[in-house]
Every structure is written in structure tokens, then in C-alpha cells.
Amino acid sequence: MKKLTYKNAGVDIAKADGFVKAINCFLSKDKLSKVSAFGCPFDLSPYFKKYNKPVLVSSTDGVGTKLKIAQMMNSHSAVGIDLVGMNVNDVICLGARPLFFLDYVACGKVKPKVLQEVLRGIHVGLEEADCALIGGETAEMPDMYKADEYDLAGFCVGIINKDEMINGSRIHRGDVIIGLESNGLHSNGFSLARKALGQALMRRYAKELLKPTRIYVKPILNLLSAQELGSLRAIKGIAHITGGAFYKKATKILPSGLGMLIKEKSWPIADIFNIIAQKGRIDKREMYSVFNMGVGMMLVTQRQYAQAVIKRLSIAKCKSWVIGEIVKSNTKMRIVA
Numbered sequence: 251m252k253k254l255t256y257k258n259a260g261v262d263i264a265k266a267d268g269f270v271k272a273i274n275c276f277l278s279k280d281k282l283s284k285v286s287a288f289g290c291p292f293d294l295s296p297y298f299k300k301y302n303k304p305v306l307v308s309s310t311d312g313v314g315t316k317l318k319i320a321q322m323m324n325s326h327s328a329v330g331i332d333l334v335g336m337n338v339n340d341v342i343c344l345g346a347r348p349l350f351f352l353d354y355v356a357c358g359k360v361k362p363k364v365l366q367e368v369l370r371g372i373h374v375g376l377e378e379a380d381c382a383l384i385g386g387e388t389a390e391m392p393d394m395y396k397a398d399e400y401d402l403a404g405f406c407v408g409i410i411n412k413d414e415m416i417n418g419s420r421i422h423r424g425d426v427i428i429g430l431e432s433n434g435l436h437s438n439g440f441s442l443a444r445k446a447l448g449q450a451l452m453r454r455y456a457k458e459l460l461k462p463t464r465i466y467v468k469p470i471l472n473l474l475s476a477q478e479l480g481s482l483r484a485i486k487g488i489a490h491i492t493g494g495a496f497y498k499k500a501t502k503i504l505p506s507g508l509g510m511l512i513k514e515k516s517w518p519i520a521d522i523f524n525i526i527a528q529k530g531r532i533d534k535r536e537m538y539s540v541f542n543m544g545v546g547m548m549l550v551t552q553r554q555y556a557q558a559v560i561k562r563l564s565i566a567k568c569k570s571w572v573i574g575e576i577v578k579s580n581t582k583m584r585i586v587a
């Protein structure tokens with residue numbers, strides 16, 4: 251009887267080690283990252299002068315069933331960008347600057363070319379967010395995943411001064427809501443989108459469906475440092491429009507007794523959302539409960555700052571529109587034509 255080994259049980263450690271060595275070029279060049287083979291250190295000392303009351307802000311998230319379409323189309327770099335975007339966009343909602351990122355890749359079989367494409371996407375996303383990749387984990391689990399399947403998770407930590415944190419507490423009636431343009435679906439709602447479209451239409455619209463999540467870190471950090479906006483004080487709330495979308499996610503930043511009144515036709519909605527709604531016979535409320543509908547991030551500011559905010563975002567090549575206002579209401583979200 252042949253002796254049982256880890257390799258013939260389905261886990262090839264040598265191949266996994268080869269993949270890890272191949273991606274070293276994507277890791278932070280910080281000397282500390284080479285100190286330990288286990289924990290991943292990050293040097294905070296360069297930030298001590300700017301952050302005299304530092305608070306660390308963390309996020310963890312994945313890409314969801316968008317991976318099914320990436321695997322079906324054998325196109326993997328965009329989901330690496332998605333993984334970064336889902337995490338750094340959450341961190342920036344508190345006004346925090348992303349510092350470092352770790353990834354977790356679980357797969358049925360280590361396929362270096364596929365995983366390197368994913369890591370290249372992660373690298374592109376982190377460059378866009380000015381955030382360092384300092385480590386991660388690759389797990390080959392043949393009894394959990396099929397040979398062509400993989401799953402992704404990301405972990406991000408950022409930094410902000412305690413008294414500069416943006417948490418929505420300063421939001422008042424009469425403030426305006428600015429919507430920042432999304433790049434399609436981003437990474438939410440794909441279980442519904444896949445069900446609505448079916449295999450043939452998923453292939454037909456794969457290019458649109460696989461557009462990577464827009465990363466808002468640099469435009470928002472630039473906005474928060476703008477002197478003409480009174481720096482941090484102009485922006486009272488930031489919401490990343492992900493799972494739960496308008497009705498559950500956007501409203502999380504609201505103080506008690508206030509609601510959002512959104513004007514539906516105040517921004518362009520990409521065709522892909524209308525196609526999903528039509529093919530799946532999905533009603534409007536469900537669409538706005540699941541998808542970002544073309545708005546990947548919402549900012550709340552005083553009305554007097556609205557046009558200056560839009561102009562500053564435009565300079566950073568981020569389209570935005572006034573899409574609504576804050577009203578006194580026990581109904582957290584109303585969307586009107």
C-alpha cells in the first residue's frame with residue numbers, strides 16, 4: 251500500500267511555497283516585514299508627529315459571489331482590486347488613512363498563474379489606496395473547494411486622530427447628501443444579479459459585471475485636507491454603499507430622529523442595473539436595498555460646502571452629485587422620483 255503524504259491527500263506545500271516566493275515583489279519594502287516569519291510588523295513611528303491622539307481603524311471583508319463570475323470567465327485581476335476596495339473604503343468612512351493590508355486566499359488547488367493574477371489586482375488596489383501589503387495566508391483545502399475555486403478575504407488597518415474621527419454625530423437637518431459615482435456593481439448583490447441574469451447573460455455582460463470596485467481613499471483624503479472646506483469639519487458623515495445599500499447601509503451614519511431624502515433622478519444609473527431589474531423582475535425597493543445603483547459612497551456636508559466638495563472631487567477625477575438632503579424623520583430612508 252502506498253504511503254499517505256500531504257501531497258497525495260491534495261495539499262502541495264512545495265507549490266504553495268513557490269507561489270509565496272513569487273509574490274514577494276508585492277509585499278511592503280519596509281525592513282520590518284522581513285523580521286518575523288509569523289506575525290507581520292508595521293512601523294508606526296513615522297506617524298507619531300501627525301497623529302498625537304492616534305486611533306486605529308480596522309476592517310475585514312471579502313468579494314462574495316462575484317468570484318463565481320471571475321472564475322467562470324477566467325478573469326481574476328479585478329477581484330483583487332475589489333478585495334482592497336471593500337476594506338479601504340470602509341476605513342476611509344471614519345476619515346482614517348489606510349496603513350496596511352493582509353489577504354487570505356483559500357483554494358481547492360494552488361494554481362500559481364491564477365493566484366498571481368489575483369495578487370496583481372490586490373497590488374493595483376493598494377497602490378491606488380497608498381496602503382502597504384505586509385503579509386497574508388494561502389490555504390489549499392481540496393475537501394472544501396473544487397480545484398478551480400478560490401475564496402478571498404482582506405484585512406485592513408488605518409489611522410486617525412481621535413478628535414478628527416467622522417462618525418455622523420454632527421449631522422443636522424438641512425445638510426445635503428453628495429453621491430460619489432460607482433464603477434458598476436462593485437462587490438455586492440451578485441447572488442441576486444446571478445440569479446436574475448442566468449449563465450448566458452452573465453457571460454454576455456461579464457465585462458460590466460467584473461468592473462472593479464472604485465477606491466475612494468485618495469479623493470476623500472484630499473477632500474478632508476482642503477483648507478477652503480474648513481478641513482475635516484465640512485464632512486459630517488461618510489457611508490460606503492455596500493451590502494444593505496441605501497436602506498440599511500447609508501442610514502447607519504444618521505443620528506436618531508433624522509432621515510435621508512434621496513432624489514432618484516439626480517444622478518445617472520448605469521444600464522446594467524436596469525437590465526438586472528428587468529430580467530429578474532425585481533422591484534425598485536429591492537434594487538435599492540441590494541445594489542449601489544451607481545452611488546458607491548455618500549458624503550454628508552453643510553449645504554454651503556456642497557459645490558466646493560463636488561469641485562474638489564472632480565479635480566480628483568471622481569464624479570459626484572447632490573442626490574438628497576437630511577430631513578427630520580423617523581423614516582431613515584425615502585427615495586422619491
